[in-house]
Every structure is written in C-alpha cells, then in structure tokens.
Amino acid sequence: MNTYKIVLLKGDGIGPEIVDQAVKVLNKAGEKFGFAIQYEEALLGGSAIDAAGTPLPQETIDKCKAADSTLLGAVGGPKWDTLPGDQRPEKGLLGIRGALGLFANLRPAVIFDELRDASPLKAEIIGGKLDVMVVRELTGGIYFGERGRKEVNGVPAAYDTEMYTVPEIERIARVAFDMARKRGKKLCSVDKANVLESSRLWRATVARIGAEEYPDVELSNMYVDNCAMQLVRNPQQFDVIVTSNIFGDILSDEASMISGSIGMLASASLGSGKAGLYEPIHGSAPDIAGTGKANPLATILSAGMMLKYSLDQPEAAQAIEDAVSAALKQARTPDIAAEGLRTVNCTEMGDLVCSLL
Ligand code: ATP
Numbered sequence: 001m002n003t004y005k006i007v008l009l010k011g012d013g014i015g016p017e018i019v020d021q022a023v024k025v026l027n028k029a030g031e032k033f034g035f036a037i038q039y040e041e042a043l044l045g046g047s048a049i050d051a052a053g054t055p056l057p058q059e060t061i062d063k064c065k066a067a068d069s070t071l072l073g074a075v076g077g078p079k080w081d082t083l084p085g086d087q088r089p090e091k092g093l094l095g096i097r098g099a100l101g102l103f104a105n106l107r108p109a110v111i112f113d114e115l116r117d118a119s120p121l122k123a124e125i126i127g128g129k130l131d132v133m134v135v136r137e138l139t140g141g142i143y144f145g146e147r148g149r150k151e152v153n154g155v156p157a158a159y160d161t162e163m164y165t166v167p168e169i170e171r172i173a174r175v176a177f178d179m180a181r182k183r184g185k186k187l188c189s190v191d192k193a194n195v196l197e198s199s200r201l202w203r204a205t206v207a208r209i210g211a212e213e214y215p216d217v218e219l220s221n222m223y224v225d226n227c228a229m230q231l232v233r234n235p236q237q238f239d240v241i242v243t244s245n246i247f248g249d250i251l252s253d254e255a256s257m258i259s260g261s262i263g264m265l266a267s268a269s270l271g272s273g274k275a276g277l278y279e280p281i282h283g284s285a286p287d288i289a290g291t292g293k294a295n296p297l298a299t300i301l302s303a304g305m306m307l308k309y310s311l312d313q314p315e316a317a318q319a320i321e322d323a324v325s326a327a328l329k330q331a332r333t334p335d336i337a338a339e340g341l342r343t344v345n346c347t348e349m350g351d352l353v354c355s356l357l
C-alpha cells in the first residue's frame with residue numbers, strides 16, 4: 001500500500017477548522033482507494049510567530065522539504081496586523097513558496113453545476129460544469145526584473161523590466177503540458193507576442209517544448225487582451241492556460257472570480273519535483289473563525305488537487321470532486337446558503353463529503 005507523507009500547515013483563523021475537514025476526507029479517500037497518509041503538523045504564519053517568534057521556522061521548511069506534499073489552511077489575522085511588513089504572517093507564506101522552489105501557481109476556476117447562480121456570468125455562457133486551470137509563472141518576469149528611477153529628457157521617470165530565460169519558460173511550460181495531459185489535453189499559451197520581445201521568446205519556447213515532448217497535447221496561443229475578454233465571453237473554450245507572472249496574476253484573479261464563491265476555490269504551487277503546496281485561495285477569515293461558519297470545500301478540493309497532481313491518485317481526486325458536487329445538492333455552509341437546502345457548519349460539511357465519498 002502506498003503511504004504518503006503530508007505536512008499540515010493549519011495556520012491561523014479558520015485554517016485549523018478547514019484543514020481538519022480536508023484530513024477527514026483524505027483519510028476516507030485513502031480507505032476507499034487503498035493508500036495511507038502520515039501527517040505531520042508544522043507552524044506557519046501568526047501561530048508560528050506566537051510559538052517560535054518567526055512566521056517561517058526552519059523546522060517547517062525542513063519538514064515540508066521531506067514530505068510528499070503540503071496542505072495549508074490560511075495565515076494572518078488582526079492580531080499580527082500591527083507588526084512590521086517583513087515580520088507579518090503573510091511573509092511566511094511567500095517564504096515557504098520560495099524555500100520550496102515553487103515556480104508554478106495553479107488556480108482552477110471551477111463552477112459546479114449546483115452553484116451556477118453564484119457566478120456573475122449567465123448560465124448559457126457557463127454551459128455545463130466549467131473547469132479552467134490557469135498556470136502562472138511565479139518567480140520570474142517583470143515582478144523580479146531590473147527596475148529603477150531615472151531622468152529622461154529632463155523629466156523624472158521609472159522603469160520595470162520583463163525578462164524570461166529559456167530555462168524559466170521551459171520549466172513552466174512542462175508543468176502546464178503535464179497538467180494538460182492529466183486533463184483535457186488542450187493548452188493555451190497566453191502572451192503579448194505582437195508587442196513584447198519576451199513574449200516572442202515565450203511563444204517560441206512553449207511551441208518547441210510542445211512539439212518535442214508533448215505531441216499529444218493540442219497547443220494554441222492567444223494574446224492576453226483577447227484572453228481577458230474570452231474568459232468572460234466563452235470560458236468553456238479553455239482547459240489549461242499557461243502564462244507569465246504578471247499576466248497570470250491578473251488572469252487567475254479574473255478566472256477564479258467567475259465562479260463567484262470564494263469558499264470553493266482551490267490552488268496549488270508546484271516546483272520541479274512532484275511535491276506541491278496546496279491551499280484554498282481565500283484568507284484566514286478572522287471574522288468567522290471559531291463560529292463554525294467556514295466553508296471547508298476549497299480546502300477539501302485543494303486536497304483533491306494534491307491527490308491528482310502530486311500523489312498520482314486521479315480516481316480518488318475525482319471521487320472527492322464528485323462527493324463535493326453531491327454534497328452541494330444536499331446542504332450548504334452559510335456563505336453559499338440556498339433556499340430549500342439545509343444549512344450546515346464546517347464540521348457537518350466535512351462529514352457530509354466523507355459520507356458521500
Ligand atoms: P487575504 O487574507 O487573502 O489577504 P482577506 O483577509 O481580506 O484577504 P479572507 O480572509 O479571504 O480575505 O476573507 C474575505 C471574506 O470572505 C471574509 O468576510 C470571510 O469571512 C469570507 N470567507 C473567506 N473564506 C471563507 C470560507 N472558507 N468560508 C466562508 N467565508 C469565507
């Protein structure tokens with residue numbers, strides 16, 4: 001039997017409650033599909049500041065590096081908001097991504113049939129279940145390029161530089177092609193190659209990797225302005241989108257918000273190995289922490305992504321998605337409450353997903 005080692009970074013606010021639900025679901029999936037999980041907890045964020053004086057203890061990095069993957073709740077809260085920026089809980093989050101070499105950020109935009117009403121898009125645009133994955137390059141591009149101030153023709157000016165090396169493009173392309181291979185076998189690379197030299201290199205490099213290593217995946221290209229439009233005009237056309245740091249920042253927010261429910265959205269960060277960091281996109285929701293109102297489904301779906309993309313358990317991942325879908329037909333947490341359906345708390349939603357699994 002496969003045994004996986006998973007680090008739990010429960011974090012702050014609703015973090016512990018939602019991670020506990022995901023653990024229950026993972027254990028149930030393990031029973032059903034014949035794998036076991038060994039958990040180890042580590043500190044990150046505010047709870048780490050309180051216990052160890054730093055948002056990212058070295059011990060946490062070491063544990064995550066030794067694990068098959070990491071499941072994270074959320075970090076931060078008003079208690080730590082007055083600390084200087086470089087000592088805040090959120091610094092721990094950036095730090096752990098960097099320490100683990102996670103250069104790819106994956107954000108699925110999924111609309112379950114049961115939650116179509118929450119989307120700002122019309123039902124006929126969404127079609128059936130919508131499932132788009134945005135793969136964003138996370139450690140290069142204009143956010144990390146040379147920047148500065150200077151004087152141009154006697155007036156003050158500022159500049160930022162977009163640069164990508166071929167190896168940086170190759171590795172993000174491989175993550176995206178691998179992902180497409182595990183999904184609908186369609187990849188759309190998004191750039192601004194009609195204007196930017198870095199985009200022309202991006203496009204050529206992605207095309208070469210596709211032709212050499214992934215002939216089974218259908219590759220298309222799209223300009224970023226058009227993609228922003230197509231995401232709200234006809235999102236069904238996309239399976240996996242791969243793009244640069246800055247374009248991905250914008251497009252992944254756009255794509256995720258077409259689902260309309262923050263408590264449902266999962267995410268992952270991957271590096272060159274198989275291990276990843278999986279977490280809901282929402283924050284620690286200090287306003288509802290401890291009240292039982294938190295929706296655990298984004299974290300449960302993040303655990304599902306972990307099974308699919310890091311642990312090679314696609315059937316278990318699919319079963320979790322199906323169980324979430326089925327749960328949405330029976331009961332809702334307060335954030336997605338619906339007339340005619342039972343309103344349940346965080347633990348009850350976790351139990352319901354387990355029972356439907
Ligand atoms: P961040 O921590 O990402 O910078 P934030 O603290 O402003 O942002 P969140 O913590 O995500 O944002 O909370 C935003 C709102 O969404 C809050 O009202 C919170 O209660 C609600 N919310 C967030 N996550 C959930 C969840 N899982 N279930 C129910 N409500 C949630």
Ligand code: MG
Nearest residue numbers: 076283284285
């Ligand atoms: Mg927050």
